[in-house]
Amino acid sequence: QLQLQESGPGLVKPSETLSLTCTVSGGSISSSSYYWGWIRQPPGKGLEWIGSIYYSGSTYYNPSLKSRVTISVDTSKNQFSLKLSSVTAADTAVYYCARHHYDIRTWGQGTMVTVSS
Amino acid sequence: EIVLTQSPGTLSLSPGERATLSCRASQSVSSSYLAWYQQKPGQAPRLLIYGASSRATGIPDRFSGSGSGTDFTLTISRLEPEDFAVYYCQQYGSSPGLTFGGGTKVEIK
Numbered sequence: 001q002l003q004l005q006e007s008g009p010g011l012v013k014p015s016e017t018l019s020l021t022c023t024v025s026g027g028s029i030s031s032s033s034y035y036w037g038w039i040r041q042p043p044g045k046g047l048e049w050i051g052s053i054y055y056s057g058s059t060y061y062n063p064s065l066k067s068r069v070t071i072s073v074d075t076s077k078n079q080f081s082l083k084l085s086s087v088t089a090a091d092t093a094v095y096y097c098a099r100h101h102y103d104i105r106t107w108g109q110g111t112m113v114t115v116s117s
Numbered sequence: 118e119i120v121l122t123q124s125p126g127t128l129s130l131s132p133g134e135r136a137t138l139s140c141r142a143s144q145s146v147s148s149s150y151l152a153w154y155q156q157k158p159g160q161a162p163r164l165l166i167y168g169a170s171s172r173a174t175g176i177p178d179r180f181s182g183s184g185s186g187t188d189f190t191l192t193i194s195r196l197e198p199e200d201f202a203v204y205y206c207q208q209y210g211s212s213p214g215l216t217f218g219g220g221t222k223v224e225i226k
Contacts, residue, residue, distance in 0.1 A: 049215035103152035107161035
């Protein structure tokens with residue numbers, strides 16, 4: 001059964017870069033026609049798609065975050081990663097990694113990231 | 118960019134009652150690309166409905182989805198205690214990308 005697990009610092013200082021990794025187990029990140037994406041949810045608020053990387057390596061980002069986001073994949077480690085630069089308090093959220101195509105059937109458990117000095 | 122508007126924001130109902138949740142898109146959405154999720158506190162969302170009307174694996178048949186074009190509906194025929202949660206609709210766009218509605222909270226009356 002496919003499982004996703006987010007990892008990374010739970011506290012990031014303002015203006016710094018948030019870095020998270022999603023480790024995929026139970027399946028290969030490069031063997032299927034899926035997107036591997038990041039979604040976030042600020043406390044008490046709704047879901048926001050950040051961006052995704054296709055199994056071929058193509059990336060797609062939310063236009064509202066595009067200038068600050070980089071998503072990459074490491075097939076040797078079966079992981080994909082998120083970098084979000086120049087963070088502010090508004091980037092405080094639970095960050096989920098997920099596998100998707102038209103819908104999301106597999107989610108990570110989520111990791112809380114707080115932006116604070 | 119397609120915007121999804123969910124209504125109502127909060128639905129106060131009793132167990133056993135019927136819940137009708139709405140998701141309206143600012144432009145026409147392919148039915149194949151419209152999904153619904155349930156989220157409980159502290160948990161990741163769970164896929165309920167995909168392709169506007171197909172139940173995901175393991176989802177009880179009291180959950181049903183319908184609609185096309187710009188208007189979609191999630192119906193819970195008889196609310197069970199475990200159904201009180203927040204529900205989101207989501208569409209897959211041509212960029213490609215994902216867009217979520219703002220959510221509807223179904224709370225116990």
